Amino acid sequence: xxxxxxxxxxxxxxxxxxxxxxxxxxxxxxxxxxxxxxxxxxxxxxxxxxxxxxxxxxxxxxxxxxxxxxxxxxxxxxxxxxxxxxxxxxxxxxx
Amino acid sequence: xxxxxxxxxxxxxxxxxxxxxxxxxxxxxxxxxxxxxxxxxxxxxxxxxxxxxxxxxxxxxxxxxxxxxxxxxxxxxxxxxxxxxxxxxxxxxxxxxxxxxxxxxxxxxxxxxxxxxxxxxxxxxxxxxxxxxxxxxxxxxxxxxxxxxxxxxxxxxxxxxxxxxxxxxxxxxxxxxxxxxxxxxxxxxxxxxxxxxxxxxxxxxxxxxxxxxxxxxxxxxxxxxxxxxxxxxxxxxxxxxxxxxxxxxxxxxxxxxxxxxxxxxxxxxxxxxxxxxxxxxxxxxxxxxxxxxxxxxxxxxxxxxxxxxxxxxxxxxxxxxxxxxxxxxxxxxxxxxxxxxxxxxxxxxxxxxxxxxxxxxxxxxxxxxxxxxxxxxxxxxxxxxxxxxxxxxxxxxxxxxxxxxxxxxxxxxxxxxxxxxxxxxxxxxxxxxxxxxxxxxxxxxxxxxxxxxxxxxxxxxxxxxxxxxxxxxxxxxxxxxxxxxxxxxxxxxxx
Numbered sequence: 030x031x032x033x034x035x036x037x038x039x040x041x042x043x044x045x046x047x048x049x050x051x052x053x054x055x056x057x058x059x060x061x062x063x064x065x066x067x068x069x070x071x072x073x074x075x076x077x078x079x080x081x082x083x084x085x086x087x088x089x090x091x092x093x094x095x096x097x098x099x100x101x102x103x104x105x106x107x108x109x110x111x112x113x114x115x116x117x118x119x120x121x122x123x124x
Numbered sequence: 125x126x127x128x129x130x131x132x133x134x135x136x137x138x139x140x141x142x143x144x145x146x147x148x149x150x151x152x153x154x155x156x157x158x159x160x161x162x163x164x165x166x167x168x169x170x171x172x173x174x175x176x177x178x179x180x181x182x183x184x185x186x187x188x189x190x191x192x193x194x195x196x197x198x199x200x201x202x203x204x205x206x207x208x209x210x211x212x213x214x215x216x217x218x219x220x221x222x223x224x225x226x227x228x229x230x231x232x233x234x235x236x237x238x239x240x241x242x243x244x245x246x247x248x249x250x251x252x253x254x255x256x257x258x259x260x261x262x263x264x265x266x267x268x269x270x271x272x273x274x275x276x277x278x279x280x281x282x283x284x285x286x287x288x289x290x291x292x293x294x295x296x297x298x299x300x301x302x303x304x305x306x307x308x309x310x311x312x313x314x315x316x317x318x319x320x321x322x323x324x325x326x327x328x329x330x331x332x333x334x335x336x337x338x339x340x341x342x343x344x345x346x347x348x349x350x351x352x353x354x355x356x357x358x359x360x361x362x363x364x365x366x367x368x369x370x371x372x373x374x375x376x377x378x379x380x381x382x383x384x385x386x387x388x389x390x391x392x393x394x395x396x397x398x399x400x401x402x403x404x405x406x407x408x409x410x411x412x413x414x415x416x417x418x419x420x421x422x423x424x425x426x427x428x429x430x431x432x433x434x435x436x437x438x439x440x441x442x443x444x445x446x447x448x449x450x451x452x453x454x455x456x457x458x459x460x461x462x463x464x465x466x467x468x469x470x471x472x473x474x475x476x477x478x479x480x481x482x483x484x485x486x487x488x489x490x491x492x493x494x495x496x497x498x499x500x501x502x503x504x505x506x507x508x509x510x511x512x513x514x515x516x517x518x519x520x521x522x523x524x525x526x527x528x529x530x531x532x533x534x535x536x537x538x539x540x541x542x543x544x545x546x547x548x549x550x551x552x553x554x555x556x557x558x559x560x561x562x563x564x565x566x567x568x569x570x571x572x573x574x575x576x577x578x579x580x581x582x583x584x585x586x587x588x589x590x591x592x593x594x595x596x597x598x599x600x601x602x603x604x605x606x607x608x609x610x611x612x613x614x615x616x617x618x619x
Contacts, residue, residue, distance in 0.1 A: 032494070040490045040493050042474075043493040043494075044486075044489045044493040045453075045470070046474060046481065046489065047474040047475055048478070056486075056490070059548070059550055060490060060491060060494065062550060063491055063551060066435055066438065067435040067438060067504060069431070069432060070432055070436060070504075070507050070508060071507075073432055075507060075511065078513050080509030081509050084323040084337050084338075085367070085567055087367075089366050089367075104225035104226075105456075107223070107225055108222050108223065108456070108457035109455065110457075110458070110460035111460065117456060119455055120468055121468075
């Protein structure tokens, strides 16, 4: 399936990646190549086949519902590009 | 005597315990070798002071008689592993300057055993690539060159820095990660051993996530024995990774008898590709002969869904990547783009991610978003997951029929030159993973072993695929191959 410029624009927004107008066409071509490659999967008969959802047949373990780690505000904020008063700082989101 | 940086882990362990040399001396030799090898661009962060302090601590432990196998062994760490206080960027601009406040479980286990960290190793950005050319640090140059040709070659990827560093004796061993072949392909390209363990054998905690159902960390070493020793150190259940398996870790090194008499080795006909170079075909035949001579039984098998593994992978891995990489938002860590007046949160996300991600990462995140989006999910993602079930079933049926391990080429060619593959066709690069990617989809262990050289003087690798949790037997099969192939190939130093 060929991807057009409008689709790239939509997917870029879904992925929250800005793609300049003049990059939409080449990007559409690259994505189309990859999807065309994946088209082979349509040949496979998958009737009655369950999708693989777990790599090893293993149930996830339960653990005690207790605090294991915490009180690490400074460590959590240490790599943030902008903080203020112990919080992550971002542009205004509420008018 | 061997230069200390050229030692294997086993040689270092034995010599350290005998007092032939100190951890500090080995570490010094590695630091010197690293500083002389900047042309390779393998190490992207060097930590010599930390290394020497760790070496001194290891020497103290050795003196006290409390020395695990990895104690005093200097290693390099792929940039994908979080290392406390030491830059971990996954070779991406979006994590520029990121210093993790915590340590990955795999590296924590190495340090607990007394291993010495030399620094961080180059890789493809977020482990997305097969040539190390997508790195924000620039490509790694392989220590290998074609005979009579000075063009720089790829060490493979994504663990290209790890492969180059081990092959060039800058360190005794390195960590790698393997999502579609990222340990085994670079190991094959550089003449070293690379092991991808069973999914769940090693904790993924603290390893920057690419595709969580496929990612697995593993050793990249000079010998099969070293792979066994290093796997021993890093394997095992971890409360911090719920997919790490509560399965006992056997003594891998004790399994290395080299005796493979009676082992049934499957040779899958679907791995014989149209247009496969004659040197790869010849290598594969040589591998069959080596194992047969050692007493193994070679049987032809069929893995009928093999050709669909690569397209399924290039749906599933990007889908998981698009979800995992959603965390790079320009808010909590890493790069934040300069905003224009009036920009809002969406602008912040979109600009930061546009600036921070390289072209291949953008492609994969967008492919992932596309195949997971309403209207396409069933046709692409769900279908790929069903095909994945069939691929795993192929292997299960082969093992149920009495096959102990499977022998294939590791790569469809020898190492290529930087800039030679890909260009404007991303799929051309993806074809590098054709023999390795099935294993990740099925969650199996597999190892790449250097087994020969091509006419241009480049190393070639064979892959052995094992049963789930069967690394011990797999390593022993690999040991038989290694014994037959002879001493590991060494590049002539040009750097």
